[in-house]
Amino acid sequence: MSQQYRTSNGGQINRARSISFTFDGKSYTGFEGDTLASALLANGVHLMGRSFKYHRPRGIQTAGSEEPNAIVELRTGPRKEPNTRATTIELFDGLVAKSQNRWPSLAFDAMAINNLFSPLLSAGFYYKTFMWPASFWTNVYEHVIRRAAGLGTAPTEADPDFYEQCHEHCDVMIVGAGPAGLSAALAAASTDARVILLDEHPLLGGSLNSENFSIDGKPGNEWAAEAVAKLEAMDNVHLMTRTTLFGYYDHNVVAAIEKVSDHLPVPAKGHPRQRMWTFYPGRVILATGATERPLVFGNNDKPGVMLASAARTYANLYGVKPGRRAVIATNNNDAYRSALDLHRAGVNVVAVVDSRQHPGTQLVAELEKLSIRLIAGATVGAAEGRQHVKAAQIVTTQGDTLDPERIECDLIAASGGWNPNVHLHSQSGAKPVYDDSITSFIPGDSRQAEVSIGAAKGSFSLQNCLDQGTAAGAEAAKLAGFKAANIKAASAKDEGAYAIEALWISPTPYNKSFKQFVDQQNDVKSSDVALASQEGYDSAELLKRYTTQGMATDQGKTSNVNTLAILACQRGEPVPEVGITTFRPPYVAVAMGVFAGHTVGYDFMPVRRTAIHDWNEKQGAVFIEAGLWLRARYYPQRPGDTMNDCYIRETNATRSNVALVDVTSLGKIDIQGPDAAEFLNRLYINNWLKLPIGKARYGIMLREDGMVFDDGTTSRLAENHYYMTTTTANAGPVLAHMEQYHQSEWPELDVVFCSVTEQWTGIAVAGPNSRKLLEKVIDIDLSNEAFPFMAAGECRMNNIPGRLFRISFSGELAYEINVPADYGEQAWLELLEAGKEMGVSVYGTEALGTMRIEKGHVAGSELDGRTTAKDLGLEGLANRGKHFIGKHNSERPALLDEGRLQVVGLKSLVVDRNLRIGSQLVDPKVKLATVNQSQGHITATTYSPQLECGIALGLLRDGASRHGEQLDAVFPLDDETLKVEVCHPVFIDPEGELVRA
Amino acid sequence: MHYSGFHLLKQALTGNRGWTRAWRNPEPKKQYDVIIIGGGGHGLATAYYLARLHGITNVAVLEKGYIGGGNTGRNTTIVRSNYMLNPNSQFYEHSMKLWEGLSQDLNYNVMFSQRGVLNLIHSDAQRDGFARRGNTMRLNGVDAVMHNLEGVKKLMPHLDFSKNTRFPVQGGLAQPRGGTARHDAVAWGYARGADRLGVDIIQKCEVTGIKRDGDRIVGVETSRGFIGAGQVGVAVAGNSSRVFDMVGMKLPIESHVLQAFVTEGIKPLVDTVCTFGAGHFYISQSDKGGLVFGGDIDGWNTYAQRGNLPTFNHVVAGGVTMMPCLARLRVLRQWGGVMDMSMDGTPIIGKTSIDNLYMNGGWCYGGFKATPASGWVFAHTIAHDKPHALNAEFTLERFREGNMIDEKGVGASPKAH
Amino acid sequence: MLRIECPWCGIRNEDEFSYGGDASVQRPTDDASQDDWYDYVYTRNNPAGRHSEYWHHANGCRAWIKVERDTVSHEIFSVTPASPNLPSGNRED
Structure with a gap:
């Protein structure tokens, strides 16, 4: 029988469209609009996973992203996503999900034996044992523990989907589209402010979709739909669904994840799986709502125990009966809604158990009207049942008898109160403060341009949410510089006070010890909190670290406040005394692919290619990475040629004849101005004031700490015009270094400069026949007299303008010609053509390296940042009579x-x-x-x-x-x-x- | 109370009611022989070794928050001694040897896991650099293995070994004895060990001033009143400049934030510690199953223990490039720790210009793995008023003299170390 | 994410800039003592609070700028060209 727990009508699901899926290999059907959790519940499936430590059977606790228990492996193969919350998975056709952390099966899990040994596995037990013999930790104990720990299994293949990163600016950003958020958006958008409203659900409206509210005389969900339609029609509003704001960073920058395609079997062609959004809002309104906290009673982790609000969400939003016989347990008025809504959905509500002695008379009357039994001054002491709740054991909260009344049921819907979602507020640098009237933390003073409203601020009445939203929306627009609108808040039917009375731990029936779970996913019990406190791990942070509370994939959303309160009870202090742990991004766990975006794999870093790259490639050159550049390393000539064969041949050809090498990757900086020479004189250790026009000089630069920074030749092309080369690796750093000194230390120097590395192609022509070759194509006199060693000057190579330098890295007669990069390949080809008759060849960086070693030229591996000019045998170049960068620190004694x-x-x-x-x-x-x-x-x-x-x-x-x-x-x-x-x-x-x- | 399997069983049978405090919660005395400022791993280890090896037990460790709450509890738990320069190599190897017996010495399981550390190689130049490093390590008696591609595949089977990646993996340098440890347990183990030898561990006690009488320190002003001291050791990396400012000393240090991240728990996927060589990314898997990873510092002075997005994005891009199957795993938490970035990337442990004031800081992001040796040599330095041979070169004066220990060769640029 | 207002380009994300360290240090003159040069290169006030620092608009206009920033809250108080002697920013929107 299919979907036997589905109500006959109601809910915001599309009953016309049935969707089939499998869980643990078994096929089920649900409806469009279901989550995996609601669809499984509709089919009567509650058992969804096993717990981390004790492998206890676990079901569905919540109806949202705070879910600690119902986590599954979604999809298969390279798209597998372990630890995915069934409560947030939108059902799609063909969905495949599997339970995790169990063997051999979910119903029978061998590791559940841990449950029996739980006294041994108390908080921090592993710090006290597994120490002997020493070598056994890595080889034996850890091996076993690692296998037992962890939750789902990771995919091992590359993710076939891609991710995008987007940026957007706005004046007012509203986070959460519940009653407060929608009101804020309506108010802010009525000005000219650019407004972004985002919400993590596919459907905007928040609690208006899951509760039976009435606003302006309409059902809440209809009012929400109308508000959304109105906002959608406005040009200044960007509505975003399936989008969760996960991080609040410095300077009011916030980041969100948009699940573009997770509700589909695979992303549509050209669409990303998910998008990361970075927003730059003027003002932020946090309307993030509140999260209900569980009651801490014995076996409160059994499938069939659920948050009170989750139980009615399944009934109201998804048309699912989460059980047949329900007990509602509460310490506040809010959970009475669950009794009414579940009753309306056809669930037999057998009792409402209220820990307060005197529940409000109006509520009592409402229950009476429906003949629902109310037990005041009592709570659930423990749940009974193996893999599902069979009964609730009811104990009084103030009486002295712990003999429970046993009430048979298959659902315990419990509410321990509500915690405002202060996570983003806390991430923004603010400190939440404890508010005794709601027994939870509320936002403190803002540190950035943010304000919290509605339930996120601890205001749980619907009318307050609407009022605060409207006011905050108008105020934010005003603060962002827009004319405040005069807009009236919608009006809601009064639903009475919240009236919570704290109940942190239930009394246990028969004085027996039950497992009372605080953090369900990490199996942290109230006794673990007590033990940690007893052993001195008694501050909020130490406790968290010792017990692992709050460290699971749900980040303690349902357990943090309960833990702090139980610790405070242990210490006999008020809750604020034990403090609150800091909330860190991301608010929900976010796939790594989202943060990586497009810059992965081959696109991790750009590739720099020279103008001669294509020719090199056609020649079959083998390339080497030089920073981001690809340089030709050697040129195999015949099959089987090794690198050694090649570089020896290329070296011999150069030293005996003439050969070309592509040296484009060297950094090139054009320097002009009357003070250019003085500037160089301060940058380099050697003298530059007397370098004649038409000459090049080899120079050494130091860092300010006296170590050699870079070397290269700089040529004087004209009176006030110099042309500097740097090493490939330091091209960027040298330019930044020059800019810093020019702008911060010596702004008086009249000099300008910029990088021209990309603008010029560099070709070295080396070998005894290099002059002979160049004479065929260069228009200037190359004789030794006219163009001696270290000469530099402008020239034309055939019809290409160029700059010629008589410098040599190889130790041979050699020249380096630079031509505009657009002519790079042409110049290379013309040189090859001109040298054809004399047998010109080419060489790569390997032969280049061979020749520089033979010649004893130092390079990057010697200039390793720890060597001085003296260490490199270059101290002779220094003129210590003048000032240069690094001079003083290079004279420290040890150097x-x-x-x-x-x-x-x-x-x-x-x-x-x-x-x-x-x-x-x-x-x-x-x-x-x-x-x-x-x-x-x-x-x-x-x-x-x-x-x-x-x-x-x-x-x-x-x-x-x-x-x-x-x-x-x-x-x-x-x-x-x-x-x-x-x-x-x-x-x-x-x-x-x-x-x- | 001694920890053992037997005790665990005994306690289990009696409702775990007999466990006593791991360390006492004493009121500060008026005077101590030695005060250690900073209750992180380094300060606690120093106190432990002072008591255990040098018989100095009238010692207090003053911690402004809770112990291990600074970088001890914020790092990525990697332990290695794969350094190139001799002073580092020898110091960190001493630390490694202490790690190898630490759980037994402390009677507290710090879960030191020698699962190996693998540095990937993506270029010839990198291979050359690692060859130099690996050979130095071996000459210093440190284990090092150069792996080819096949060797890397065995250790890290899920890396991107395709050609369709910007910097394909060519091999790796491994230190098999490297690995990870449970960071919090290190602080707790040392605290318990020191406490059992009589050291007072005083939490929520912030030092607000250091009181001098002429050339000597006589004690510290704290949020819990003045406490007298014969000698004062400062082990507050991240905040060294702030504490030394109390005595008017300027340090060769900047404070920067280093971020760390952890994913949701999964079954074993990464069995060794692995670092990407073509970007800033390193990863290991905790015993609970979370993938713990990190990268470069954000790169500007800060005392805020939080990071920002650009570094986060860049680090993760490196990770997914290195290991593409990570893309669908989810990041659970992002946090930051404040680093003492020294001007040569190497720590400063030793005496200062004030006779009875000692410094232990400048750890950059190498502090966690150094914890045992750091405490060991710092205790020696305080006990003998003279550095041990292992920290003799880690002086504050080395910058003035020109004896920098610059592993990366980037000079006086803290953000680049 | 730091948002830095370049005097020439307007507000930009921190990833357009690279950090240049403490801008309060004064580069000594050539005849200054070895100690002054040591201090200049190595020692830093490293305050927890207001800090004057250099940034380089490396992926932008290449200007070096001086930023006054709080190292705890990260609030930026002012941004000016690296040297007051440089022509000031004259941005046309």
Whole structure:
């Protein structure tokens, strides 16, 4: 029989559209508008999961996102979502859900044996045992505990859906579209203010949809629908459903998640699964309502025990009878609604049990009219039943007899009162305060541009919600600079006072010890709170951490206040004394994909490609990442070519003939102005005031702490025009560094500069035949006399304007030509064409590295942020007679120490064995002890075709004075040791004759 | 009361009524030999080792809130000693060795889990850097293993191993002895251990001033009155500048917030600690099942224990890029801790320019794993009025001298460490 | 999310900016003592409260600006160009 618990009419479901779904492999049907929870209840299914620790059977506690118990694995495969609240899952065709944390089945769970051992598994038990033997923790105990813990299982494949991130500004944002929120929106929107109203439900209206209210003489849900229609028609209003505000951040920025497609089997084509919204509202109105708290009685976790408001929500909103025989337990007037609504839905309400001695006379009369039994001064002491409630044991709250009256029932709808949802208010930096009149926390003083209204403020009467909403909406618009509207609040039928009298723990029948759950999902009982307090974990935060209360997926929404109150009872202090734990974002758990958005996978970071990239790709070049750039590393020529084959061939071709390399990724900064030279003089350690026009100079920059920051050549192109190059890695940081000093320290310098890295393509032409090649295409005299080493100047290459520099990283006769990036590929091709007859070739970064090591040029691996100019053998460039950045701190005593790591060359003494980067240099005579005996390390290595052996650069303690020494280069990660000889870092052409040829 | 399986059983059978307080709740005395300001892991460990190893038991730990409420209870619980520079490598390895016997030493299960720490490698340059680091570790007697892609797949089977990712994984450097511990338990275990040796742990006692008589400290003003002290050790990382401001000392430290996050609990998915090498992201799974992760600091001075969205988004983007199946798992909580970011990324533990005032701070975000060794060397420094060899280089003076210990090589830029 | 009002570009999110640290430190002159240079590079007041700091509008107009901000509440009191000698912002909306 299908949907045997469905009422014959009522509810905001579409009975014309039936939806089929499965739970634990069994097929059911529900209606459009159902949640998974309401559809299962309609089918009489209450048992939905097992608890975290004791594996107790659990059912549905709530009808919203605060649900602690009814959490399931939704969907399958890569779309699987563990721990999804059945109470928030909108039913869709073909939905598949599974219970979790049970074995072998939900009805029979072997781990339920934990229930018997619960005295052993008291709060913090694991801190007191599992310590012997020591090695057993990681290998045995933890292994077992990890398997037992956790809830659902995660998908292991990539998520096939995508996520979006959006931003929106508004004047007034209203969070929650219940009676207060709708009233606020109507008032604010009646001005010209831009208004956003959002709500987590698919249907706007909040409690107006789940309660039998009457506003302006209409049923509450009709009034809500009319208000929504009115707002929808306004241009200045953005209504958002299925959208939950989860975070309140600094500067009044708030963030929300919109569940765009979760109510569908799969997202529509081109649509995201979910969206993250970042809002920049002028004012925020928090109309987030309140959450009911459970009563803490024995076995209050049994399926069939439910919040009083949830029980009537299922009846009113979904047309579902959550049981057949109901007992209502309460300490306030609000839960009487459940008695009336359930009765109206056809549930047999066998008793209302009210812990107060004197319930209001009006309520008593209403129950009498319906012949519902009222037991005042009593409450449920314990629930009976195995996998479902069979009876309630009723105890008096003030009498001395604990012999209970037993009332058979299959539903206990309980209300311990209401907690205003102060989470977002608290996240905004404000401190909620305790209000004795409602025995809960209410918003304190605002710290940002927010105000709480209605139930979120602790005002539980409908008329108050409507009044406060209207006033707050008008006020917010006014504060945001709009003319206040004169709009009247709607009027509601008076439903009487709330009149709560605190009841934090029920007396237990027969003085027996029952499990009274406080935090149901984490299986924290009132006895755990007592034990924690007894052991000294007696402040709100310590208690939370020791017992794990509030740390489960429901974030303690239904358990926080009860826990604090029970702790306060333990300590014999009023509730405010024990404090309140801080609420942290997100308000509801949010999928990681939402935060990641589009910048994942290949789009995690942008890719920078040079103008020659396409050509390189066509050549089959192998690329290497250099920061975000892709650079050609080497060019295989035939199948089976290894990287070694390639770089040796490319190096030989360069050193014996001529070859091109793409050096576009180097940073380039154009600097102009009368004070440009002075600016450079302060940035670099070397002299710049006398650099002639048409000359380039190699420069070293320090950080203010005296360490080498960057190196590169800068050329003087005209009287007041310089062109700087930086390393690829530091292109951005160097520019920011220059901007900072220019703007904050030396604004008097008349100089302007900007990055032109993207605007110019750089091509190095290296090798003994480089001049010969360039002479064919360059329009200026390249003779040694006219264009000597370190010359720089403008030129034309065929018809392409360019800048030519006679600089060399390879140690060969070499030039670097820069052309506008649009001509980059053309220039490259024309150079190849011009050099064809002389056999020009190309080389990649690997050969580039080989040649720079042979030449002893330092690069990134030596400029590691811990080396000084002296360490790098470059102190000679410094002019300490002038001021430059880093000068003073580079003179600190330890930085002048002889024992520092200094750059050296290293030669492998083992034939055919290349050295390895990261090897440590140790004295072969010293035994390796537990304290590191390393004297340095290898920073860059290659096979040198010139020297025909493995060579390297390294940093060695006092290295400059140790040339000729033999050391061990050890690589303990692979148990390798190679003999090396320390030498001068310049392996070839120490006099620099080649570059000047 | 001694903790054991037997006691647990005995208590279970008698309604758990016999458990006593884990530490006393004493009124502060008028005078102590040593006052430790700061009841986090470091301060409590210092008190414990002062009492246990140096026989100094007339000690008070003053905590403004509740113990372990600062960074001890806010970190991502990772324990490792995979440092490159010798002073760090040796110090953190000493810590690792203390971790390995800590639960037994304290008779409190801190759940130290040696599940390994894996740093992913995405480029040749990164491999070179890790080779240097791994080799230094091995020479310092620290375990280190360089994994190729196959090795990484065994440890972390659900990473994105496709080519369709911006920086494909090439391998990883692992420290098998690394892992995680239960952060709160470390504070509680040390507190209980110290208390049992006679140390007074005084919560809700905020130090509001440090009283000097000439060159010496004579005691501290607190929210619970003046308390005299022979020696004062400060272990308040995150707030070091504020406390030293009371004696007019400026420190080479900025305070920054580091965020941390946890997902809903799930069955075992991540069996080791793993760090992404192409972005700022690290992840492990708690014994309760939540995936605990973090990334970079927000990057600007703050004393607020809360983070903001840009860093959050960036950290998670790194995580989902590294491990695409994370996309559908939900973040449950976002929080922040205030870090003492020192000017070289390395802590400061030792004497100060005032004779009987000692400093323990500048932990950046490496403080949790250092807790045992930090307390151990700080206790030694206070007891002997001289640093131990292991913290001899972690001086305040090193910046003035030029002896920075700069693991990242980024210089005096706290936000970059 | 910090919202910083760049004097040239208007209010922008913090992720357009990068942080440049304490702006109250004064860069010493060339003939200042080693101690002054040490202080300038290394020591910071690091207050819990009002803090003057540099920010760089790195993903914007590239201006360095000085922000007065509270390090506890994060409230921003003022934003000015990094140096008073720079031409002031002249934004046309």
